[in-house]
Amino acid sequence: MGDVHELPRPRVATGHLAERIGQPVCFVGRVEKIHPTGKFFVLSDGEGKHTTVELSEPLNEEISGVLEVVGRVTNQATIMCMSYVQFREDKSPFDLELYNEALKIIHEFSEYFPFGTGRNN
Secondary structure (H helix, E strand, O other): OOOOOOOOOOEEOHHHHHHHOOOEEEEEEEEEEEOOOOOEEEEEOOOOOEEEEEOOOOOOOOOOOEEEEEEEEOOOOOEEEEEEEEOOOOOOOOOHHHHHHHHHHHHHOOOOOHHHHOOOO
């Protein structure tokens, strides 16, 4: 299967996960809920739809705000996280709705954005 960081990772929203089972993806969302065990958390995308992100080890730090998650889509259309990055929003907030609009363009015109969708036409 290869390391998820060495493979193309299309940027996706919650609505794209079911068609990406077993594939590496990049997902950006706002933290909505963290399970008490720290083994998974829920992110909302730019449309307000929720996605569950699973971790192999419990969180060892506090997370909040907007995260970019790289991982592989599971059979349940959740994301098994391989890595994540917290976006700093102390100086300017991240506009998830605008990011979602960019995702729509990337996926609609995938011939112009082959690296953003995972489809190399």
